[in-house]
Amino acid sequence: MPKDSFVKATSFYVDFDRKTGPDKLSTHYCPGCGHGNIHKLIAEAIDDFGIQDRTIFVWPVGCSVFGYYYYKCGNVQVAHGRAPAVASAIRRAHTDAIVLVYQGDGDLGAIGGNEIVHAANRGENITVFFINNAIYGMTGGQMAPTTLIGMKTTTTPYGRTAANEGSPIRIAELLAALEGPVYLERVALTDAKHMNRARNAVRKAIQTQIQGKGFSLVEALAPCPTGWKINPVESRGWIHSELEPHFKLGVLRDKTDQIEARPLEAARFVGTGLDLHLDIADDTGQKARRGTLADAGYADPRIKIAGFGGQGILLLGVALAECGMQAGYKVSWLPSYGPEMRGGTANCHVRISEAEIGSPLVAQSDVLIAMNRPSLEKFEQNMRPGALLFYDSSLILVSPQRSDTRIIKIPATEMADAIGSTRVANMVMMGAYIQKTGILDLESVIGAMPSYIKARKTIPLNQQALRKGASFVSENAL
Numbered sequence: 458m459p460k461d462s463f464v465k466a467t468s469f470y471v472d473f474d475r476k477t478g479p480d481k482l483s484t485h486y487c488p489g490c491g492h493g494n495i496h497k498l499i500a501e502a503i504d505d506f507g508i509q510d511r512t513i514f515v516w517p518v519g520c521s522v523f524g525y526y527y528y529k530c531g532n533v534q535v536a537h538g539r540a541p542a543v544a545s546a547i548r549r550a551h552t553d554a555i556v557l558v559y560q561g562d563g564d565l566g567a568i569g570g571n572e573i574v575h576a577a578n579r580g581e582n583i584t585v586f587f588i589n590n591a592i593y594g595m596t597g598g599q600m601a602p603t604t605l606i607g608m609k610t611t612t613t614p615y616g617r618t619a620a621n622e623g624s625p626i627r628i629a630e631l632l633a634a635l636e637g638p639v640y641l642e643r644v645a646l647t648d649a650k651h652m653n654r655a656r657n658a659v660r661k662a663i664q665t666q667i668q669g670k671g672f673s674l675v676e677a678l679a680p681c682p683t684g685w686k687i688n689p690v691e692s693r694g695w696i697h698s699e700l701e702p703h704f705k706l707g708v709l710r711d712k713t714d715q716i717e718a719r720p721l722e723a724a725r726f727v728g729t730g731l732d733l734h735l736d737i738a739d740d741t742g743q744k745a746r747r748g749t750l751a752d753a754g755y756a757d758p759r760i761k762i763a764g765f766g767g768q769g770i771l772l773l774g775v776a777l778a779e780c781g782m783q784a785g786y787k788v789s790w791l792p793s794y795g796p797e798m799r800g801g802t803a804n805c806h807v808r809i810s811e812a813e814i815g816s817p818l819v820a821q822s823d824v825l826i827a828m829n830r831p832s833l834e835k836f837e838q839n840m841r842p843g844a845l846l847f848y849d850s851s852l853i854l855v856s857p858q859r860s861d862t863r864i865i866k867i868p869a870t871e872m873a874d875a876i877g878s879t880r881v882a883n884m885v886m887m888g889a890y891i892q893k894t895g896i897l898d899l900e901s902v903i904g905a906m907p908s909y910i911k912a913r914k915t916i917p918l919n920q921q922a923l924r925k926g927a928s929f930v931s932e933n934a935l
């Protein structure tokens with residue numbers, strides 16, 4: 458046997474320092490578990506393909522939730538079942554990355570059943586390692602979608618029945634019914650012969666992605682001695698005697714020869730954008746700065762807009778995002794759909810940024826536009842210190858509680874009434890915001906109105922409202 462057979466792959470950490478507890482050399486998996494076996498096969502493939510510096514793992518919820526303890530690669534741990542969706546986004550943003558998804562049967566087949574189907578159907582250029590041990594291991598041995606008929610679990614103490622729980626799902630066969638996947642194979646993590654086949658499947662799946670050919674998945678039947686309540690040696694035999702008759706081993710799809718290799722593109726992701734959002738310093742210690750198109754204090758705003766349904770809250774957000782986009786910014790608009798019929802509440806999140814936007818969610822706002830009292834009281838607490846607070850003083854008769862924000866009182870509803878319609882109070886507020894911050898050119902915003910106001914005959918009134926709001930700020934030196 459060659460001397461280097463037992464050398465640890467370099468894509469593993471030498472010591473698992475991220476792991477809690479004193480033992481930094483062994484994994485957290487139970488003795489005899491299959492996760493460690495396939496981790497090794499994947500790590501060796503990463504080494505051999507020379508892709509460690511561009512590999513990003515997407516980890517699930519389940520026994521392998523701590524996969525990031527072990528791999529010295531990019532690691533993202535995501536919400537239960539959502540790994541294929543997150544991996545799709547990462548893969549599209551980082552077009553030179555190798556994105557490896559790792560999921561168990563509960564995460565992939567149950568909670569994330571829809572995610573894997575649609576990612577596979579889209580033919581995302583990602584590689585999925587699906588660890589099937591027919592049980593929920595981490596949470597104590599509940600029935601999984603792949604649990605066999607008759608198998609006793611904590612949630613099927615008398616054994617699974619097709620009549621009550623349905624039949625075990627053959628995930629690889631299910632995905633093979635779709636057009637999107639390029640390579641699908643089921644393997645078993647048992648003896649040397651099967652491990653060798655698993656090794657080849659792991660490599661082929663990763664290579665499919667490296668060559669830009671599309672979606673690949675390896676389903677690995679893996680021992681879970683703890684969940685099955687048998688010893689590690691028996692568990693390997695159990696895979697062949699019990700699991701394999703239902704989950705046939707072998708290749709279910711291989712279109713790799715039919716698809717032309719599409720070498721991965723150079724990344725189109727703007728590096729500074731990620732640095733900015735993650736607040737990462739470069740090699741010289743400098744951190745990315747926000748854009749300076751507007752006054753530095755108002756640039757790259759995270760805006761929350763809130764009020765009653767019927768006040769045009771969502772439209773105000775759309776209008777800001779649309780005008781921001783036309784002005785060359787990156788923008789996002791995230792509406793919150795509650796019961797926002799007239800009298801209900803509505804809010805939306807808007808980002809206007811010079812850098813790529815990592816998340817459209819505005820958890821802490823730089824700007825709050827509050828059009829009614831409940832909105833002020835609810836969202837004022839989530840403003841950053843020094844943030845701008847615009848509120849409709851016609852309807853909000855209480856004072857803001859925060860003393861560390863900059864408060865702009867606009868009698869927007871009153872002003873809108875004065876020019877003919879309460880419904881344009883949102884445009885009064887938008888005019889005030891633009892005038893105060895200079896984030897957008899007022900005349901351009903007025904000129905672009907047909908792109909965000911559909912009711913053409915109301916455009917003159919809306920334009921008038923915008924000017925009114927802007928004038929109010931300048932005339933009162935707000």
Ligand code: SF4
Pocket residue numbers: 485486487488489490491492520590594595680681682683684
């Ligand atoms: S419960 Fe099963 S799958 Fe989870 S670590 Fe233990 S043996 Fe592995």
